[in-house]
């Protein structure tokens with residue numbers, strides 16, 4: 351069990367704006383393998399990204415602070431998803447096992463990777479808000495199985511987004527093209543709207559060199575951050591039910607989104623937790639350097 355408490359303070363500065371820090375006390379009644387952090391990060395001008403209006407209070411500009419919450423569960427998502435409240439998730443951004451079943455020299459095989467793992471899809475239907483969306487990483491040869499399962503469960507499949515990895519992989523070098531992309535299935539809720547400009551369906555982000563990878567299927571944080579910013583507003587809650595090394599959570603910290611992550615493998619869970627904690631600390635230092643004092 352972990353408990354983080356942010357203090358309450360009021361700060362009136364000479365620069366004619368006031369800030370306030372919210373007090374957050376989160377207790378966690380979950381199993382010991384659950385980490386719950388109450389984050390107090392990411393306060394910004396009201397007119398920012400959210401599309402809200404700047405709040406003028408007699409020449410004093412109000413800044414807003416929002417609580418960011420990070421919930422990490424070392425559990426089987428098929429069990430854990432039942433505990434997630436309905437209509438509580440803005441987007442689901444996830445990278446399930448899709449049947450590679452490959453054992454590299456560097457890493458052990460990942461769990462449940464013998465075939466495309468689609469069992470989680472029916473469990474998500476009630477969790478995502480009608481204003482939310484779903485993004486599922488997959489691969490060209492199994493993507494139809496995910497699309498069929500999504501459609502069966504009433505998800506509106508809108509696009510397949512191409513992640514251009516900028517570098518191609520190895521594989522059959524004589525008689526197959528060098529594979530340079532992965533696909534991401536995009537479904538949107540009835541009331542979903544892009545928060546800013548309509549994005550295009552190709553995202554280009556260099557894949558990590560294998561010598562820098564800490565998980566066999568690790569995605570670059572920049573890629574997840576781009577996708578998150580394309581489909582959410584600051585303060586939204588992102589779910590990744592196959593969190594792996596915690597990439598989606600790190601991207602949420604960078605972009606001031608709340609995050610719920612589930613990972614079955616204890617080793618990868620511990621790795622994800624420490625990477626996200628490190629990212630929170632980096633973000634706190636970065637925000638402080640901009641003069642945006644944070645309590646955490």
Ligand SMILES: C[S@@+](CC[C@H](N)C(=O)[O-])C[C@H]1O[C@@H](n2cnc3c(N)ncnc32)[C@H](O)[C@@H]1O
Pocket residue numbers: 425426427428445446447448460461462565567568569570591592593594595596597598612613614615618
């Ligand atoms: C494709 S990897 C995700 C990699 C991640 N995107 C990253 O950047 O590190 C899928 C992960 O799902 C986990 N997993 C497999 N079955 C699971 C289940 N039933 N519940 C939760 N996690 C599971 C695996 O241990 C693996 O780490």
